[in-house]
Amino acid sequence: MLSFVLANALSGTAVGAPGTIRARRCQSRRVLGTVPLVSATQSVDAPHEPRQPDVAALIPTVRRVIGSRVANREQADDLVQETLVRVLAAADRVEPGMLEPYAIVTARNLVASMWKEQDRHRRNQHRIVDLPTMRAPDESLLQREEGVAVADALARLSERERQTLLAHEVAGQDTRSLGEELGLTAGAVAAQLNRTRARLRVEYLLALEQAESLTDRCRPVLFALSSGDRRRQREVDAARHLLECDLCERLSQPLMERGQQSDNAARIRIQTDGDIVLARQGARELASRLGFSGTDLTVIATAVSELARNIVRFARDGEIVVELLEEPRRGVRVVARDTGPGIPDVEQALADGYSTYHGLGLGLPGARRLMDEFAVVSEIDRGTTVTMTKWRQEG
Numbered sequence: 001m002l003s004f005v006l007a008n009a010l011s012g013t014a015v016g017a018p019g020t021i022r023a024r025r026c027q028s029r030r031v032l033g034t035v036p037l038v039s040a041t042q043s044v045d046a047p048h049e050p051r052q053p054d055v056a057a058l059i060p061t062v063r064r065v066i067g068s069r070v071a072n073r074e075q076a077d078d079l080v081q082e083t084l085v086r087v088l089a090a091a092d093r094v095e096p097g098m099l100e101p102y103a104i105v106t107a108r109n110l111v112a113s114m115w116k117e118q119d120r121h122r123r124n125q126h127r128i129v130d131l132p133t134m135r136a137p138d139e140s141l142l143q144r145e146e147g148v149a150v151a152d153a154l155a156r157l158s159e160r161e162r163q164t165l166l167a168h169e170v171a172g173q174d175t176r177s178l179g180e181e182l183g184l185t186a187g188a189v190a191a192q193l194n195r196t197r198a199r200l201r202v203e204y205l206l207a208l209e210q211a212e213s214l215t216d217r218c219r220p221v222l223f224a225l226s227s228g229d230r231r232r233q234r235e236v237d238a239a240r241h242l243l244e245c246d247l248c249e250r251l252s253q254p255l256m257e258r259g260q261q262s263d264n265a266a267r268i269r270i271q272t273d274g275d276i277v278l279a280r281q282g283a284r285e286l287a288s289r290l291g292f293s294g295t296d297l298t299v300i301a302t303a304v305s306e307l308a309r310n311i312v313r314f315a316r317d318g319e320i321v322v323e324l325l326e327e328p329r330r331g332v333r334v335v336a337r338d339t340g341p342g343i344p345d346v347e348q349a350l351a352d353g354y355s356t357y358h359g360l361g362l363g364l365p366g367a368r369r370l371m372d373e374f375a376v377v378s379e380i381d382r383g384t385t386v387t388m389t390k391w392r393q394e395g
């Protein structure tokens, strides 16, 4: 599963096994369909409950097992989270004393299957660009061209931009520690990374198009669009330029379809298994800026991962929005929305021991156990919105 998830995330394609997902979705539809449709809208606010089993207590052990085998931090984080998800999913079936050894074995197995992964760095390059893929699944020529375009685009960045971006995206260094090295706040590093990504997307598209007849207005206009900077767009009169320039008109489509990313929030469209990884990395990255403990970061990322998984499996299309909170306390709020079939009985779906989707993953009760606040609103045939919050422990 993990290799599948990673392969999809890193290559940036939406291939994988759509057939599997579709089949599972039909299955869940059938299951849900047998339940009589009750009230149209349900809302359940769940107060914080003690965690059981105590997942957090397992994290240091799992981290040690994986840390001694995997040097790359981002990879290690993914493996820790994946281990946790599996252990929690099995928790009902094993006695409490078994959890730790089971966690260790699971972690080792995941690491072993990880080694079978091929060169990660190369595949990672596609993810950096962060654009919807334009390639059909098995056209290797196009794939090579994309690789070349990424390399060209990276070469157009300044040395410092490139180093910071690669440290963050490929080596997995978080904005906090990058900020310490660069003498900047984590927020300033995040803003700089957003600008770098915006430039990289522009250069990537230009390289991909092999655009030759650029006017001197094209780059500034495309950059203003790519970064979502409306003031800049007015200054360079982007609207007029788009009407006059065929190239920019064409390239503006993929740039604008991405939507805007703020420095204190992340919005991730969820459609494929690859998006699950992006969602949990995004949540982790944001939360790390507030100084959450390593354990809490893993807990948050795991809960996000579960909600994203549910979206992929049962709704197929949705989004996860992660935002940092300053009031009333420092914390991170996650909203997961989908346009799926809805949950017929939210209260039952949240009950401990009840796996919403019949044994796949942690489901909602698992995610709820991990967070401080948790609320679900679901409407049959309209979709489900889950809002959950984790507060930072002060002191």
Ligand SMILES: [Zn+2]
Pocket: 215, 217, 218, 219, 221, 241, 245, 246, 247, 248, 249
């Ligand atoms: Zn132009």
